[in-house]
Amino acid sequence: GGYMDGKKKILVIDDEEDTQKLLKVMLERENFIVITASDGDTGIKAAELMTPDLILMDVMMSRMDGYTCLKEIRKIPKIKDTPVLILSGKEEDKLRDIFAFYRISGYVEKPFDLDRLVVRMSEILKM
Numbered sequence: 001g002g003y004m005d006g007k008k009k010i011l012v013i014d015d016e017e018d019t020q021k022l023l024k025v026m027l028e029r030e031n032f033i034v035i036t037a038s039d040g041d042t043g044i045k046a047a048e049l050m051t052p053d054l055i056l057m058d059v060m061m062s063r064m065d066g067y068t069c070l071k072e073i074r075k076i077p078k079i080k081d082t083p084v085l086i087l088s089g090k091e092e093d094k095l096r097d098i099f100a101f102y103r104i105s106g107y108v109e110k111p112f113d114l115d116r117l118v119v120r121m122s123e124i125l126k127m
Contacts, residue, residue, distance in 0.1 A: 007031060007032065007033045008032050008053040008054065008125055009032070009033045009035070009050055009053050010027055010034050010035070010053065010054050010056060010121070011037065011046055011050065011054075011055045011056070012024065012027075012035070012056045012057075013036075013039075013043035013046075013055065013057040013058065014036070014038070014057070014087065015058065015062055015063065016058070017038070019058070019087070020038070023036070023056065024036055026114050030118050032121075035052070039062075039063040040066070041063070043055075043069055043073075044076070047079045048076055048079060051078055051079060051082070053083075053125055054083050054084075054085065054105075054125055055079075055082055055083070055085070056085050056108075056121075057069065057084055057086055058086075058087045059088045060088060067102075070084065070104075071102070083105040083124045083125070084104050084105060085105055085106050085107070085120065085121065085124065086099070086104055086107045086108065088109065106120055106124065108120060
């Protein structure tokens with residue numbers, strides 16, 4: 001039991017602090033539990049610790065890019081099947097193959113529309 005019941009855990013991996021804060025505020029208002037990480041390394045450790053229901057990740061990060069981060073996440077048995085939604089400024093055709101390869105659940109363009117993002121998340125989480 002406890003207050004965690006029914007709340008979905010979301011891990012946000014993004015090196016922009018503004019984006020992190022914005023997503024945290026917006027998603028907590030939608031009743032999600034939100035943990036944020038500022039870089040890939042921290043994100044991978046957080047994912048392993050908390051086993052989120054969904055990971056929101058930016059592909060363009062300075063310290064470790066999203067692909068490297070994804071590759072590592074997919075190597076860890078307990079999070080290898082966790083749905084990942086990519087946040088990114090631009091959609092590139094070459095990303096599609098990468099998405100398929102790493103089993104990405106979807107793609108949200110920045111600046112994102114909150115309603116669309118929540119709908120997308122809910123579809124993935126089958127809420």
